Structures are given as structure tokens and as C-alpha cells.
Amino acid sequence: MENGAAQPVIVAIDGPSGTGKSSTSKAVAARLGLSYLDTGAQYRAITWWMVTNGIDVEDPTAIAAVAGKPEILSGTDPAAPTIMVDGVDVAGPIRTQEVTSKVSAVSAVPEVRSRITELQRSLAAGAEQGIVVEGRDIGTTVLPDADLKVFLTASPEARAARRSGELKGADLHSTREALIKRDAADSSRKTSPLAKAGDAVEVDTTELTLTQVIERVVTLVEENRAAK
Numbered sequence: 757m758e759n760g761a762a763q764p765v766i767v768a769i770d771g772p773s774g775t776g777k778s779s780t781s782k783a784v785a786a787r788l789g790l791s792y793l794d795t796g797a798q799y800r801a802i803t804w805w806m807v808t809n810g811i812d813v814e815d816p817t818a819i820a821a822v823a824g825k826p827e828i829l830s831g832t833d834p835a836a837p838t839i840m841v842d843g844v845d846v847a848g849p850i851r852t853q854e855v856t857s858k859v860s861a862v863s864a865v866p867e868v869r870s871r872i873t874e875l876q877r878s879l880a881a882g883a884e885q886g887i888v889v890e891g892r893d894i895g896t897t898v899l900p901d902a903d904l905k906v907f908l909t910a911s912p913e914a915r916a917a918r919r920s921g922e923l924k925g926a927d928l929h930s931t932r933e934a935l936i937k938r939d940a941a942d943s944s945r946k947t948s949p950l951a952k953a954g955d956a957v958e959v960d961t962t963e964l965t966l967t968q969v970i971e972r973v974v975t976l977v978e979e980n981r982a983a984k
């Protein structure tokens with residue numbers, strides 16, 4: 757723009773688990789001075805609340821009935837993202853195996869999705885410089901008018917190796933199986949499944965380093981801005 761003030765830019769980054777969405781999105785947002793939102797953390801947070809409050813996660817009606825109750829607050833600074841539920845910092849508890857194994861069932865419930873989608877849209881609208889939002893349905897459903905949509909992929913082997921590295925020695929085979937099962941659940945649900953938007957740029961990260969993926973996405977954002 758003539759006066760040098762950049763228009764806010766909205767970047768949607770989707771893809772299955774372990775493709776590098778969180779690491780890439782955080783780094784791209786930090787580099788470009790944008791906000792950052794991890795929507796998986798929000799679905800994990802509402803799942804943590806359901807588990808903590810004894811809600812049967814196999815019962816969609818029970819989940820739907822209380823979906824509006826927890827207050828979920830996301831801090832969008834890429835240098836220090838935060839996630840709170842009813843005033844409690846749940847950044848650690850939302851990463852347990854128990855939450856990971858239940859998050860697909862909870863996030864498949866339409867009342868949960870509409871609640872969380874509303875929060876996501878409001879955070880995106882309020883981001884003054886723009887925002888990088890990562891998840892499963894950002895480009896398709898949450899922010900279909902995003903300036904740039906990226907869909908990250910990687911082989912199941914690469915994704916499982918990355919995840920087991922994080923879980924400090926977790927068995928590679930069982931990590932791979934759990935990951936494939938969660939992808940299948942997330943891709944096959946009726947409401948807003950994991951899917952690549954028609955206008956998303958697909959980046960296969962299997963053979964790329966994290967630095968290369970970050971560079972690729974930063975370049976895509978810069979090209980997008982320059983074309984405006």
C-alpha cells in the first residue's frame with residue numbers, strides 16, 4: 757500500500773497430525789509479525805473439560821448439551837501461545853494420551869464445532885496485523901476467504917517418527933497406528949472434516965526440513981501480499 761501500512765493477512769494452514777502445522781505456523785507468524793492460533797489446542801481444551809467433568813465422550817448428546825459451558829481462552833502471541841479453560845492453564849494437560857485418544861470423538865460433535873468455530877472467527881477478525889490459523893478445516897470452513905491457504909502433508913512414517921521423537925521413545929509402530937486412526941476419524945466425520953480446500957497450496961514436507969517448510973510458507977505469504 758502507498759502509506760506502507762500492510763493490510764492484515766489471514767493465513768490458513770491445515771493438514772493431518774505431525775505434518776508440521778504448529779511449528780511452521782508459529783515460526784511464520786513470528787517472522788511476519790502476525791498472531792497465531794492453534795485450533796487443535798482449542799479442541800483438546802474442550803475435550804479436557806469433558807473428561808475432567810465426567811462427560812461420556814462416546815455420547816454425542818451429552819457432549820452437545822454442555823458444549824457451551826467451558827470458557828476457552830487462547831493467547832495468540834506466537835512467541836508464547838497460551839490456552840486456558842475456565843481460568844486454568846491447560847497447556848500441559850491437553851497433551852496427555854487420554855485427551856489425544858478422545859479429541860476426535862469430541863470434535864466431531866456439531867455443537868462443539870460451531871462453538872469453537874465462532875471463537876476462531878472472532879480471534880481472526882480481531883488480529884490487527886493478521887493471523888496464521890492452523891487446524892483441519894480452517895481453509896474449508898472456518899476462514900474460507902483466507903488470503904492464503906496451505907495444506908501440509910507428509911508420509912505416515914515421517915509423521916510417526918516426528919511424533920515418537922516428541923513422546924521420548926514412544927513405540928514407532930503404535931504411534932503410527934494411533935495417528936492413522938485419528939486421521940481417519942477426523943477425515944470421515946460428517947461436520948467439517950479434515951480436507952484440503954480446492955484453492956490451497958499443498959506442500960509435502962516428508963523430505964523437507966522444518967526450516968525449508970517455513971521458508972516456503974513465508975515466500976507464499978510474501979508473494980500473496982505483493983500480488984495485492
Ligand SMILES: Nc1ncnc2c1ncn2[C@@H]1O[C@H](COP(=O)(O)OP(=O)(O)O)[C@@H](O)[C@H]1O
Nearest residue numbers: 773774775776777778779918922961964965966
Ligand atoms: N519438516 C520437518 N522435518 C522434521 N521434523 C519436523 C518437520 N516439521 C515438524 N517437525 C517436528 O515434528 C513434530 C510435529 O510437528 P508439529 O508442528 O507439532 O506438527 P502438527 O502441528 O502438524 O501436528 C515436532 O517435533 C516438530 O519439531
Ligand SMILES: Nc1ccn([C@H]2C[C@H](O)[C@@H](COP(=O)(O)OP(=O)(O)O)O2)c(=O)n1
Nearest residue numbers: 773774795796797799859863891892893942
Ligand atoms: N481445526 C481443527 C483442529 C483440530 N481438530 C481436532 C482433530 C485433531 O485430531 C484434534 C487435535 O488437533 P491437534 O492439531 O492438536 O493434533 P496434533 O497436534 O496434530 O496431534 O483436534 C479439529 O477437528 N479441527
